[in-house]
Amino acid sequence: MPAKQRKIVIMGFRAVGKSSLVIQFVENQFVDSYDPTIENTFEKVVHYRGQEYLTQLVDTAGQDEYFLMPQSYTVGIHGYVMVYSVTSMKSYDVVKVIYDKLLDQLGANKVPIVLVGNKRDLHMQRVVTLEMGKKLASQWNVAFVESSAKQNEEVTPFFQRVLQEIEKHYGTQEESGCHIL
Numbered sequence: 001m002p003a004k005q006r007k008i009v010i011m012g013f014r015a016v017g018k019s020s021l022v023i024q025f026v027e028n029q030f031v032d033s034y035d036p037t038i039e040n041t042f043e044k045v046v047h048y049r050g051q052e053y054l055t056q057l058v059d060t061a062g063q064d065e066y067f068l069m070p071q072s073y074t075v076g077i078h079g080y081v082m083v084y085s086v087t088s089m090k091s092y093d094v095v096k097v098i099y100d101k102l103l104d105q106l107g108a109n110k111v112p113i114v115l116v117g118n119k120r121d122l123h124m125q126r127v128v129t130l131e132m133g134k135k136l137a138s139q140w141n142v143a144f145v146e147s148s149a150k151q152n153e154e155v156t157p158f159f160q161r162v163l164q165e166i167e168k169h170y171g172t173q174e175e176s177g178c179h180i181l
């Protein structure tokens, strides 16, 4: 079966660990230094449930509450990873703004999304509780996980979960002969 191509955008406030999560997933390494991203696209072939996927992961520059959603984040994209850091209330607030802007721009009320609370290894600095993450995900009706890019906890599972959400969302259209964007 030929590889299915899936393009996923990783969004969230600055320094929440978007690049670290993608690099951990694609290259199996963690870099402690902080180098703000402009924009990078990574590729990885993933085998999931007997199917090969060529995933393209768009690691975006951090967004803030005033950010304007570029068309390149909404056209031809199959799914999204929305990241906040459990050590930053600001990042939790900003991810809500990003989500609202995304749905508004897409004119949709449901999009394949996984919400990720990263840096769960930083117990002493935690300000966003597990319950707050769960509550937000249930409001959005999306999958949720807390992760640590540093300790490589839950990183591969949540990227797989995005693929699962994408299949759930678009699968029937493909089977009926329609094609994903």
Ligand SMILES: Nc1nc2c(ncn2[C@@H]2O[C@H](COP(=O)(O)OP(=O)(O)OP(=O)(O)O)[C@@H](O)[C@H]2O)c(=O)[nH]1
Binding pocket: 012, 013, 014, 015, 016, 017, 018, 019, 020, 021, 031, 032, 033, 034, 035, 036, 037, 038, 060, 061, 062, 063, 118, 119, 120, 121, 122, 147, 148, 149, 150, 151
């Ligand atoms: N302890 C800990 N530190 C992390 C984790 N993930 C990322 N970091 C650190 O947090 C800082 C920011 O990580 P990045 O991956 O660059 O964050 P980003 O969201 O891509 O940042 P922008 O490019 O500005 O949007 C770096 O110093 C990372 O080493 C984590 O899970 N645990």
